[in-house]
Amino acid sequence: MEPVEKIFDTRELNVNMGPQHPATHGVLRLVLDIDGETIVKVTPYVGYLHRGIEKLGESMSYFQALPLTDRMDYVSAMSNNIGYCVAVEKLYGIEVPERAKFIRTIAGEMSRIANHLLWLATHALDIGAMTVFLYCFREREWILDLYEMICGARLTVTYPRVGGVRNDVQQEFLESLWKFTDEFPSRILEYETLIDQNRIWLLRTKGIGVISAEEAVNWGMTGPTLRGSGVPYDIRKFMPYDAYDKVDFEVPIGTVGDTYDRYRCRMLEMRQSNNIIRQCIEKLPAGPVMADAPKFTMQPKDKMMPITHPTKQHAFFIKEKACKGCGMCLRACPAKAIFGEKKKPHAIKQDMCLGCATCYVTCKFKALVIVPAGKGLSDEKLAELAEAPVPEEITKASEYLVRQFEFVKKGPKVPEGEIYVATEVPKGELGFYFVSDGSAKPYRMRVRAPSFVHAGCLPRLCAGHLVADVIANIGTIDIVLGECDR
Ligand code: SF4
Ligand code: SF4
Numbered sequence: 001m002e003p004v005e006k007i008f009d010t011r012e013l014n015v016n017m018g019p020q021h022p023a024t025h026g027v028l029r030l031v032l033d034i035d036g037e038t039i040v041k042v043t044p045y046v047g048y049l050h051r052g053i054e055k056l057g058e059s060m061s062y063f064q065a066l067p068l069t070d071r072m073d074y075v076s077a078m079s080n081n082i083g084y085c086v087a088v089e090k091l092y093g094i095e096v097p098e099r100a101k102f103i104r105t106i107a108g109e110m111s112r113i114a115n116h117l118l119w120l121a122t123h124a125l126d127i128g129a130m131t132v133f134l135y136c137f138r139e140r141e142w143i144l145d146l147y148e149m150i151c152g153a154r155l156t157v158t159y160p161r162v163g164g165v166r167n168d169v170q171q172e173f174l175e176s177l178w179k180f181t182d183e184f185p186s187r188i189l190e191y192e193t194l195i196d197q198n199r200i201w202l203l204r205t206k207g208i209g210v211i212s213a214e215e216a217v218n219w220g221m222t223g224p225t226l227r228g229s230g231v232p233y234d235i236r237k238f239m240p241y242d243a244y245d246k247v248d249f250e251v252p253i254g255t256v257g258d259t260y261d262r263y264r265c266r267m268l269e270m271r272q273s274n275n276i277i278r279q280c281i282e283k284l285p286a287g288p289v290m291a292d293a294p295k296f297t298m299q300p301k302d303k304m305m306p307i308t309h310p311t312k313q314h315a316f317f318i319k320e321k322a323c324k325g326c327g328m329c330l331r332a333c334p335a336k337a338i339f340g341e342k343k344k345p346h347a348i349k350q351d352m353c354l355g356c357a358t359c360y361v362t363c364k365f366k367a368l369v370i371v372p373a374g375k376g377l378s379d380e381k382l383a384e385l386a387e388a389p390v391p392e393e394i395t396k397a398s399e400y401l402v403r404q405f406e407f408v409k410k411g412p413k414v415p416e417g418e419i420y421v422a423t424e425v426p427k428g429e430l431g432f433y434f435v436s437d438g439s440a441k442p443y444r445m446r447v448r449a450p451s452f453v454h455a456g457c458l459p460r461l462c463a464g465h466l467v468a469d470v471i472a473n474i475g476t477i478d479i480v481l482g483e484c485d486r
Helices: 053-058 066-070 074-092 098-127 130-151 171-195 199-205 213-218 223-227 259-283 301-308 328-332 358-362 379-387 392-409 450-455 458-462 467-477 481-485
Strands: 013-017 029-035 038-045 314-318 368-372 417-425 428-436 442-448
Touching: 029 467, 038 458, 038 467, 053 066, 053 442, 066 074, 074 098, 074 417, 074 428, 098 130, 098 171, 098 199, 098 259, 098 417, 098 467, 130 171, 171 259, 199 259, 199 467, 213 223, 223 259, 223 428, 223 450, 259 467, 314 358, 314 379, 328 358, 358 368, 358 392, 368 379, 368 392, 417 442, 428 450, 442 450, 450 467, 450 481, 458 467
Parallel strands: none
Antiparallel strands: 013 029, 029 038, 314 368, 417 428, 428 442
16 A cells, blocks of 8 residues: 655644543543544543542441442442442342332432433533533433432432431422333433434534443443443343332343433433332332331331430439549530539530430530439439439430431441342442441441443544544443442
């Protein structure tokens, strides 16, 4: 072959894209080696958002570390929570009640829809479609409103709990969610009408970032990023958890493995999620939402309500003779209601006391007592009541309260061993690996985050394409750097 005669001499350029770039979806830095407009090489640099979640997790009990998972992929916090809880439940060896399983499946699929909506909104915006962005946010807001109805939070939810869910769902929530699922398919049609056959969208996504099924598997891709290449791997089907074995759904796959196929997979997945939610609402069984395993789970708060009830029918009182004046309760009291000098008996200002019971569990000398008393009783009367036998109701509630404190502060000990449990979150396979040394904290905690693996595939997807296609390739793998950097 005759060598092509070059009219101009060109040289490769080395340019930075990010870490502060609107299309990198977080603090991702890509170093691009370009020849004119063509990408020769892409090197992703992650780590700008390092949160040390894995190391923090090793310094906390399994129960305490749950809210950390909200901060990983903050776009789908609910799914991260579920993944973490499923893993810890396997480690504890506890079974979640059926109702809680269905509720978690509903919450997980809501999270998948909310994630895919944000992905579509930003992916389309990056490529130049503004209207889809606004439409998707309209529905995502609706989902976040529904989140608020079940747990009072929109972003960092911490609703699923080890052993079940924090609280049961109300009928009002189920009715609102049903209405959402009634309307949502027509909203998906609206998005598709805007972009599905749009010439610009097709030019920017078809044939871009093509990866074969074999290569995608070898690169460790999972979720819709893998399924776009035609591999029907979905953990919800292969290793069902929660209520996925009790609902019918399909796993959409692509054929070519390009950006367009991955887009189609996610659109079809939203429809499947909608169907799963409807099936779960129809099949939702009655029953408890927390496992019956007091050693491993947080029990309902109403068991200690006799003590901390806001009407304050019970008061906390320091027995003068038993108090050593160590000051522990004084330092712990959030209301600054305790006063006293060092090594002298302390006392509580009853009108400032919130009834939180922190002092009760803090005192090592058992100098604090709970007395059944109405508001405004004199200290003399309280002292008199403190000497009287404590009613059984209070004794039980105070025992429960102490157990609750110990559970939250120290956590239950788990048997020695190691475990890896994966769940299907919207971005792919989210796995938690724990090594237990028999204590209440993980000896090692590692997270297999799909965004981290997918960010590593960018050099393969971008090579040979144009600079503008880097944007489409970042969008198509749907990464969030909070999870990537952990
Ligand atoms: S913690 Fe107990 S002993 Fe120490 S000051 Fe308070 S009531 Fe007294
Ligand atoms: S019950 Fe709570 S608010 Fe009241 S004195 Fe004890 S620590 Fe302070």
